[in-house]
Amino acid sequence: MHKKLFIPGPVEVSEDVLQKMATPMIGHRSKDASILQRSISDKMKKLMYTKEEILLSTSSGSGLxxxxxxxxxRKRAAVFSVGAFGNRWFEMAEANNVPADLFKSDLGEPTTAQMVDEVLATGKYDLVTITxxxxxxxITNPIEEIAEVIKKYPEIVFCLDTVSSLGGVKIEVDKLGVDICITSTQKALGLPPGMAICSMSKKAVEAAKNVKFRGVYLDLLTLHKYIQKKDYQxxxxxxxSHMFALDYQLDKILEEGLDNRFARHEEMANIVRDWAKKNFELFCEEKYSSATLTTIKNTKEISVADLNKKLGERGYAxxxxxxxxxxxTFRIGHMAETTVEEVKVLLAEIEDILGLK
Ligand SMILES: Cc1ncc(COP(=O)(O)O)c(C=O)c1O
Structure with a gap:
């Protein structure tokens, strides 16, 4: 039996979007391939609120x-981490011999603007990563406050991991001054895993020109050059296959209306948060709680594995x-095409299994 996914990615993908993955192939050097990539790029710019260039990568988000x-x-990266994915960014720096320092918050606590300010004031860094x-x-970091601080340091290339939020939350890339905003297909965008997308500012392009060892496959400057010189290739x-599906799904996202989509995510999050507060506790302070997933403290010491097994028998995960x-803790994902009604049904199933009614 297929289990409807309420995990924080990969997510349920609509049947029509899955069908688009089966579109017959075109040559990747054809005019049609350029038209397809340009079309994705134009729509992604709307979703990211940016005028900067959009890069695609046939990798998951980690690749970008x-x-x-x-x-x-060029000099040194300041990596701010509030958990596993911030730590991963630091591991990537180390493994690539990129000079970097890691600034960790306690689990469940955010990166604060003050932390970022103190670190950047040392003048040691020219790139910052934020989750x-x-x-x-x-947890969702207070990104507006962090962005305001980063703007004080014009030499900084600001990289933002929006893998599990873009498409469900408004992220105004240009207004925030983000130079590289990264996401991947399998979360709030509502597609199968396998492609990553980022914006790349002119500042980031200039920075990359001054880095000698950028690798090959994941060299952002090469990805950028191909768009300029080879007309969106x-x-x-x-x-x-991902590109056909992404192009189609972006139409659906824009048709829903970005504000409607963000409001739907907020509504789903509020329902799950209220439920969590009534029956358990929220893991993070509510003001930092994510709009795309909720982490719930297991205050009743239930067996999460048993709960998931029983949910599985009813067709949910x-x-x-x-x-x-x-x-x-346990986590409930509420993103992409999931509806408010579906969330309510899931919570009722959990209540039934745990005898919470
Ligand atoms: C916040 C965050 N960053 C990065 C990643 C890595 O992305 P990917 O699995 O697409 O490589 C994930 C994946 O779950 C994530 O949730």
């Missing part, structure tokens, strides 16, 4: 995270906690 820190750090929405703990063979938080 690695590409960004490697391609654009917008940390999927391991369900991709240096190697991209996942055209949620997530246990991440890493050390495995049985201490």
């Amino acid at each position: 995270m690695e590409g960004a820190i490697r391609s654009c750090t 917008h929405n940390e999927t391991s703990t369900g 991709y240096p190697s063979t991209p996942s055209l 949620i997530s246990n906690g991440y890493g050390d938080l495995k049985e201490k």
